[in-house]
Amino acid sequence: MNRSRLHALVACGLLAGALTSIAAPSGSGQSADAVVAGVLMPAWLERQGSRQELTAGIALQNRDRLLTGTNARVEVRLRDGSVLRLAADTHCELNALGVREPEVFTAAIDVPQGAVRFTTGHLAHSLRQRAVNLRVGTLTASVRGTDLWGTADGAGDRICLLEGRITLLQPDRDARQVSEAGSCYLAAKDGSPAVLQTVTAAQLAWSAAQTAMPPAAAAANQAETATASRPARMARTARRGSWSVEVAAVDGEAEALSIHDRARAAGYGVRIRPLPAAGGGYRYALRLGPLSSEEEAAALAAEIGNALPAAPLSLVRN
Template identity: 40%
Template sequence: MFQRRCYTRCDSSCPPDEMDSNIPAVVKSRSRLSIARLACGWSRQAWLALALLALAAPQGVEAAAAWVESVQVPAWVVRNGNRLPVKAGLPLEAGDILTTGPKARLLLRLAEGSLVKLGPNAELRLQALKPPSAPGGLFEGLLDVVKGAFRFTTTLLSKAHRRRLDVRISNVTAGIRGTDVWGKAAPDKDIVCLIEGEISVRRGDDDAITMSDPLSFYVAPKGQPPLPVRPVDPDQLRRWARETDIKERGPALSVDGAWTVYLESLSSREAAARSRATLEGRGFPITIQTAQVGDKTFYRVALAGFRNWQGAVAFKDGIADALGFRTAWVAEQ
């Protein structure tokens, strides 16, 4: 007999058309994970944890130059002319174009261990990604931020690797030698903020400017000369960081996420396939799961892989409800 734990907005009942006396409805409280963070970064212990996690890349991405570590949907990848929803664990390659929708976020990991974050309504083109051909070799890449906010951060693991990486923020190119850089291609200006380390920035044919003072930023207004590099206000930096950070309990998907939002349960495989196609076009990596209840087979349209219960419920009560899925429910796999 199919067993599950399910969670809904008002009570712990399962969809009426799938009710079965042998399916318990249990609401389980989840222990809270407390992570101490710096104003715009992680503590040293968290960095160490990330470095250890990087040693075990998700299955199937061992040879990839980069992959998606976490995604707060909706987000898409364009590859060879095909536009598909982004899913956690997706291997990335040179030529991929990543876009995010409103309130969406992306967390990418490069093969050398560094992290790349992308904020909402953004577009990132992976113009070049070339992992080292031998241990100790050079990781090379060119990331093109067409619009939106991004953040590049090295980890303890990536600091031991050599890299030649440029990030182009609209008309400004930043040579990444720093360990923590935030930037944004905005409609009226391009911004590069050095949080830690060192970078060189250049707009077009202008002379390159070396930035080595932590917590300083460069602004190039559209159609005007760049402004002098100056210190960034801590409150402004916190606001910028929130544009690219995925909240700990936000509706994000990860490779090892154990929570699923079931959007609807249908008796027709064809109807479920149509629903899946529609939702994938909107940037949601949908799966269809079958459930046998008595002599009936149901096809569940699901979004799996939420990192925690709070994030799954946030998605169900927010996006899923806005899409018209009033009877969606959450379950732990």
């Protein structure tokens, strides 16, 4: 049983690597309503009762649920050109996702926990308008053209306007029109009316930074997208010299599967790679990558070390 499962995982890992080399992440998602543009692990996708690790290039569907772990970031590009950014320890549900007549993009984005930034973009050529609602905790912003940030935590629910205008809704309260940048509404957990607060540009910048993709991770995502959009031969050349984090290299199949399952459960999409052993047979390396630089691999290794303290981590060059 272990051998059959191990062989299946190895085959899937090899196939995934090949597909990453020749298929642009956005290629399969050009007509998708939402596509994952970048991920700083650990992060997961829940769909129809099952959970999988979240990776760049995945086309998202209506009713998908995104979850981020400690220090994670996720960036999603919607069909209307808008960008959704999730901070660490955030839950996000995508509802009413699609295009309705006449050429209207719709989405109801629900963030019951964590921090989110939503920035509208230019409408796609196939669309005329959008109808997007962003709910953060108990507060809902009806979005037209704007840039806003929100968070839901133990202190309450907040929506802050960075630019543009929104209509703010709260259960059993009158709607409020908000158009002044720096306006933040705080709804306490006791259900009292939202209180208007005005924050400084520095405070807004700090808030927005909580959802921003770190520069190294953003560069890696861009490089991966650019590499994947080239012909297969060029893609393979571009990927040479990249780095991976080796979570472990073990002799036994059962041990390899155990580490694989622990890493995947923690949100790290490791792949099993068989390596010839000195005395014959194979050892099994569990690796995460490729990554664009040694520095990025080292940072990821430190993060994985906290999630999987027993794993003997090392950096390897592909």
